[in-house]
Every structure is written in structure tokens, then in C-alpha cells.
Amino acid sequence: MESNNKTQLTKRDITRTYLRWWWTAEISNSFERMQSLAYAASMGPILEKLYGKGSQGLKDGLQRHLAFFNTQAIWGALIIGTTVAMEEQKASGEDIPDETITSFKSGLMGPLAGIGDSLDFGTIQTIFYSLAASFAVTGNFLGAFFIVAFSVIHFFVGLGFMHTGYQQGRKSIMDILQSGRINAMIQTASILGMFMMGALSANMVRLETPLEFNVSGSVINVQETLDGIVPGLLPLAAVLLVYWALKKDKFTLSQLMVIITIVCLVGAFFGIF
Amino acid sequence: MQSVLLMAIVSGLWYWFSAGLAGYTLFSMLKSPTFIGFCLGLLWGDPITGIMAGGSIEVVYLGLVAPGGNIPSDKALAALIAVPLVLMSDMSVELAVSVAVPVGAIGVLINNLRRYFNAIFVHRADELAVEGDVKGIWRNATWYPLALGFVMRFPIVFVANYFGADLINQLLTIIPEWVLHGMSVMGGLLPALGFATTIFMIGKREYIPLFFIGYFLVEYSGLTTIGAAIFGLMIALIISYMGGFPRLRGEIAAESSREEVSPKTARRTNQDAIDEMMGRK
Numbered sequence: 001m002e003s004n005n006k007t008q009l010t011k012r013d014i015t016r017t018y019l020r021w022w023w024t025a026e027i028s029n030s031f032e033r034m035q036s037l038a039y040a041a042s043m044g045p046i047l048e049k050l051y052g053k054g055s056q057g058l059k060d061g062l063q064r065h066l067a068f069f070n071t072q073a074i075w076g077a078l079i080i081g082t083t084v085a086m087e088e089q090k091a092s093g094e095d096i097p098d099e100t101i102t103s104f105k106s107g108l109m110g111p112l113a114g115i116g117d118s119l120d121f122g123t124i125q126t127i128f129y130s131l132a133a134s135f136a137v138t139g140n141f142l143g144a145f146f147i148v149a150f151s152v153i154h155f156f157v158g159l160g161f162m163h164t165g166y167q168q169g170r171k172s173i174m175d176i177l178q179s180g181r182i183n184a185m186i187q188t189a190s191i192l193g194m195f196m197m198g199a200l201s202a203n204m205v206r207l208e209t210p211l212e213f214n215v216s217g218s219v220i221n222v223q224e225t226l227d228g229i230v231p232g233l234l235p236l237a238a239v240l241l242v243y244w245a246l247k248k249d250k251f252t253l254s255q256l257m258v259i260i261t262i263v264c265l266v267g268a269f270f271g272i273f
Numbered sequence: 274m275q276s277v278l279l280m281a282i283v284s285g286l287w288y289w290f291s292a293g294l295a296g297y298t299l300f301s302m303l304k305s306p307t308f309i310g311f312c313l314g315l316l317w318g319d320p321i322t323g324i325m326a327g328g329s330i331e332v333v334y335l336g337l338v339a340p341g342g343n344i345p346s347d348k349a350l351a352a353l354i355a356v357p358l359v360l361m362s363d364m365s366v367e368l369a370v371s372v373a374v375p376v377g378a379i380g381v382l383i384n385n386l387r388r389y390f391n392a393i394f395v396h397r398a399d400e401l402a403v404e405g406d407v408k409g410i411w412r413n414a415t416w417y418p419l420a421l422g423f424v425m426r427f428p429i430v431f432v433a434n435y436f437g438a439d440l441i442n443q444l445l446t447i448i449p450e451w452v453l454h455g456m457s458v459m460g461g462l463l464p465a466l467g468f469a470t471t472i473f474m475i476g477k478r479e480y481i482p483l484f485f486i487g488y489f490l491v492e493y494s495g496l497t498t499i500g501a502a503i504f505g506l507m508i509a510l511i512i513s514y515m516g517g518f519p520r521l522r523g524e525i526a527a528e529s530s531r532e533e534v535s536p537k538t539a540r541r542t543n544q545d546a547i548d549e550m551m552g553r554k
Contacts, residue, residue: 020411023295023296026295027414027415028391028395028413030395031389031391037395040398040402041411044407044408044410044411045407054405059402062402063399066395066398074297122471123474126471127502130332130467131502132328132331133329133331134328139324141311144308144311147302147307151301151302158297158298190475191483191513194480195509196505198483198485198486198490199487199498199502201464201484204464205461231492235465238465239465239469241465243469243472247473253346257374257375260463260465261459265456267455267458268452268454269455
């Protein structure tokens with residue numbers, strides 16, 4: 001059933017491939033092959049349309065896209081968009097070896113995952129979510145709105161990447177990776193993120209001491225004394241201590257949770273907090 | 274209508290579906306404790322308490338990225354058990370955070386279990402690919418793993434919420450005052466963990482002074498969060514227009530511009546950070 005006519009993919013095909021990828025990217029994630037099943041499942045209908053139902057091209061294509069794959073799915077949409085274009089050219093008779101497609105995928109999944117994880121999730125999402133939480137703890141429904149807003153924006157960013165990848169192919173990814181824009185975005189987001197962590201720590205970390213000392217007749221209130229020097233010293237010290245413990249590689253996250261529990265309980269027992 | 278049974282069913286289904294990870298940007302929303310708090314609060318007729326509890330849990334887990342799908346702690350499970358308990362029992366919001374944290378750790382085990390079992394489906398897909406069965410591959414990529422997830426996830430949350438409120442109410446009368454006080458101190462202190470994790474993720478020493486500017490700006494002026502965000506964004510844009518930090522400019526470019534990087538190189542930074550925090554190294 002190999003046909004020589006070029007099958008033209010429409011914009012709708014590309015959008016639907018993105019929707020499949022968006023829906024299924026993480027569902028079948030396994031330790032063995034990560035997102036490979038999701039990739040093949042998303043490409044399936046495109047391959048069927050290009051090579052024909054039951055054709056050898058389809059069978060080869062499905063197996064090709066079951067190769068190990070793992071990335072951040074939003075930036076990874078650039079990759080899947082590009083491979084759709086590559087498959088389209090291959091199906092129309094151009095000589096594109098299997099290895100070209102596979103090595104293109106495995107070469108770029110790492111760098112794009114790096115950007116996606118650190119920029120989208122590590123920084124921008126954290127800023128959105130921390131703003132959301134700061135509203136939420138005061139009982140303000142705007143908190144829920146920020147969470148939804150990030151998801152909606154993120155969805156459309158991925159859709160944009162999908163179409164960019166399809167229309168401009170592998171060159172678009174290299175351009176994006178090499179231009180200074182990504183770098184500038186990561187820096188701007190990191191600076192804002194770091195600033196917001198400071199501002200929110202001041203708002204949301206709470207630690208006070210009721211300790212009082214009786215020095216030669218006059219009562220010294222520890223909390224008031226500390227506030228007199230610099231406000232917010234205790235919460236700041238807590239954040240910096242935890243950061244130091246993570247950075248120096250002395251403790252793991254779970255150990256820190258246990259330590260905080262013990263410190264709080266012991267402190268409460270002796271009336272330090 | 275406040276029905277414990279309904280709450281237990283909804284939160285059980287919620288855990289099953291959100292942890293099934295359908296819809297790449299959908300599940301990040303469904304797993305957010307803030308969003309969970311708001312929705313379950315609505316269901317119970319008290320969205321304000323719900324979102325307050327959710328937001329408090331959210332802060333603890335800020336900055337935890339899941340590179341390669343390895344979640345360091347399951348904040349959705351934490352929220353889906355702690356938020357209903359706040360709504361249905363006499364437990365305070367501060368206490369909820371201390372209850373949530375150990376629960377979140379259990380979720381990691383369930384998630385790892387899921388990813389071992391998912392290998393079954395990729396093997397079946399290998400066979401179906403040879404036959405060119407597009408629909409079969411789709412079923413193995415979506416519906417079967419989701420169905421498996423139901424068995425693994427729904428019962429835990431359902432049972433915890435169906436019987437949990439009574440248990441918590443009984444415990445609250447037995448537990449001595451100083452323990453309760455200690456746990457609510459903990460509720461105020463645990464957010465430090467979330468912020469420190471984020472600072473650790475963003476890393477680079479050039480950014481550290483910005484943390485202190487943000488902290489003391491709010492301490493001294495009592496600025497609101499949105500106010501702080503405006504100042505922060507402007508500072509970030511100014512620094513970026515001036516060309517950013519020169520040392521970091523080279524570093525990031527070198528990390529991401531090479532096409533021949535081995536598949537996981539660029540991922541390693543984050544993965545390492547998480548590994549270190551989880552003590553896998």
C-alpha cells in the first residue's frame with residue numbers, strides 16, 4: 001500500500017499530535033524506557049496517515065519511535081514537532097535514515113529537558129505557586145487562580161513549540177539553544193525567583209520565642225531584643241540553616257524534616273518556642 | 274451537604290487521576306495542594322479553610338522539581354489526606370502541615386511501584402508495533418496504566434479520609450498540650466524547607482544577595498506579595514537589560530548549545546540536586 005503521492009499534513013494534524021502528546025506523555029512512564037511508549041502512541045496516527053494503514057512504513061515507524069526517550073514535555077514538543085516534519089519528508093520519498101531521526105531525538109531531549117525543568121518548573125512555576133500559596137494562606141481565592149493560570153499558559157506554550165518545531169524543523173531548536181534569549185530568560189527568572197523566595201520567607205516562615213530572662217530585677221524579652229536589632233532574625237536563620245544543610249550535602253530532605261520535627265517538639269517542651 | 278463518604282470518594286478519585294499524570298499541564302494543576310484545598314473546601318462548603326490548609330502545605334513543597342518523573346515527595350497525597358482532615362475534624366491548619374509531611378513520603382513509594390509495573394505496557398507495545406497496531410499502542414500508553422493506578426491509589430486515600438476524622442478527633446483529646454504546640458510551631462517552620470529548597474535549586478552565588486533584598490524589604494516595609502513581585506520583576510529586568518551576570522552567561526550557553534551532549538547531561542544538574550536531597554548518593 002506504499003503510495004507515491006505526498007500526503008499533506010494539516011495544521012489540525014499537528015495540533016492533534018500535540019494534544020495526544022500532552023495527554024499521554026507521563027501516564028505510561030516506566031523506569032525502563034521512560035516516555036518512549038507515549039512518544040510512539042502520539043506519533044501513531046500521523047504515521048498511519050503518512051505511510052498507510054498496515055504498511056511496512058507504519059510498522060517501522062512505530063518501532064522507531066519506541067526507542068528510549070525522556071524529556072520535559074513542553075519543550076520536548078519542539079522535538080516531536082520536528083520529527084513529524086521529518087517523517088513527512090521521509091514518507092514523501094526523501095532519504096532520511098532511521099538513525100538520523102533517532103539520534104536527533106536522543107541528542108536534544110537532554111538539553112531541552114534541562115531548560116524545561118529548570119526554567120519552567122524550577123523557577124517560573126515556583127514563582128507562580130509561591131504567589132498562589134501566599135494568597136491561599138490568607139484565605140484568598142486568587143491562590144487557586146494563579147495555579148490554573150500557570151497550567152493554561154504552559155499548555156499554550158507547548159502548543160506553540162509544537163508548531164514551531166514542525167514548521168521550522170531542527171534548525172529552530174538549534175537557534176533557540178544558541179541564541180542569548182534562553183540564557184537571558186533563565187537569568188531574569190532566577191533573579192526574580194530568588195528575590196521572591198526572600199520576600200515570601202519574610203511573609204510565611206514563622207518562628208518566635210517567648211523566652212524571658214530576669215537580669216538583676218529587669219525582665220529581658222528575647223524576641224523584643226532580637227526585633228530591636230534586625231526584624232525577622234529567627235525565621236531568616238531557619239531558612240539559611242536549612243539551605244546550608246542542603247548545600248553542604250550534610251542532610252537529605254527527609255532527614256531535615258525529621259530534624260525540624262524533633263527541634264520543634266523539644267523546643268515546645270522546654271518552652272523555647 | 275457535608276458527607277464524609279462523598280469526601281472520601283472524591284479525594285480517592287482525585288488521587289488516582291492526578292497521580293495517573295494524564296494531561297501534562299493538567300496534572301501539575303491537579304497536584305497542587307492550593308488547588309486541591311480550594312476544590313475540596315468547596316465540596317465541604319468551606320473553601321476558605323480549604324485553601325488556607327492547601328496553601329500552607331504548598332509552601333513546604335516549593336522548588337521540588339521532578340526531573341525524569343522522579344518525585345522527591347508526593348505533595349498531592351499529602352494534601353489529599355491533610356486537607357479533608359482539617360475540614361472534617363477539629364484539627365487546625367498548622368497541624369495539617371505536620372500531618373501532611375510524613376504522608377507525602379509514602380506517595381514516593383507508590384509512584385516508584387507504578388513505574389516498575391509500567392514496563393509491562395511498553396513491552397506489549399513493542400509487540401504491537403510489529404503488527405502496526407496504532408490503537409493498541411494508544412491503549413497501552415493511556416488506559417491500561419490509568420486502570421492499574423486506580424487499584425494502587427484509590428483505596429489508601431479513601432480509607433484514610435473515611436476513618437481519619439474520627440481518629441484525629443480522638444487523638445487530639447489525648448495528645449498533651451506541648452506536643453500540639455510543638456506541631457503548630459512546626460507548621461510555621463516547615464515552609465523554610467520549601468524556600469531553602471528553591472534557593473538550592475536556583476543556586477548560583479550571584480543570585481543570593483537578591484534573597485536578602487527581598488527578605489528585608491518585606492520585613493522593614495511590610496510590603497504585600499504582589500508589591501514585592503513588582504519590585505522583584507523590575508530589578509530582574511534591569512539586571513537582565515544590563516547584560517546579566519557575565520560568569521553565568523558563559524555557563525548556561527555552554528550547557529545547552531552542544532547538540533552532541535549525551536542524552537542526560539543537561540538533566541544531570543537537577544537530577545543531582547534531587548538525588549542529593551533524597552540521599553540517593
